[in-house]
Amino acid sequence: MLCVTLTAYKRACGGVTGGLSRLWVFDPADFDFTQAKTDDPYTVVARRMGAATAKMYPIKFQFKEAERTWKQSVKSCSVKYEHEIKAQLPQLSNDLTVFLKTLDSAGCCCGLGFIIQHNDGKIFVMGEKYVNASAIPFFEVKMDGSDGASGKLYDDFNGANVVVKGDYSRDLYEFTGGATAIEGFE
């Protein structure tokens, strides 16, 4: 207390599940998240002025083949969180080529935003740019390190392993407005 105000970490006793359920990508310049006070979860997502047609684009990945990871490190007092999402997208196709091209372009120009629903129901936001109608420090997320293969045998994997990465100063904030609130923007 004399140095810093710490908080407790508590959770109701119960099991927890791993893995991702759903994933959406969005243009971070299009959406604004609401946070009632610092470090609260996000409760509202809305389009920003001038982004009337902006969408949240669902990414249909291979079930049980997507994961969100992060790694924290510190040098002196400077903290870094390396965030990563890996998702397996089945079937090499023109649609996949176009999708990957858009990720590359967006990553280069303005960064990517992701909404990630875990199998335990929690929803997280990665790469957001606007909170309470104000620009937050830049959280740049881009596709980096993806690969793909046709496979050799009939039952080999055919598709892409998409990897997106972004460094930031903290872990991700939760969005508590529910997945249906996100689906409304699809």
Add this chain to the structure above:
Amino acid sequence: MAIEIKIKKEFETEIVGFNGAALPLGQRTDLDMLALLALQSNNHNLLRYFEKLPTIQELENAKTNAFIKKTEEVKKVVDK
């Protein structure tokens, strides 16, 4: 007593995602919650939707009154 919360005409079809839904604002029945969040966060992107906004205190009083009313109704059913 219900509080009057009015959305500006031009935002009645606006989609806003909160409280587990993303219906257009003109169809929502939980605008009191959006109003409270907009006021607490002072988020101008949300505040611009409202024609008329009560204060945080009025919204919280209304929430408390609604809870008391519901509790009394439940008590009546249990007492029968």
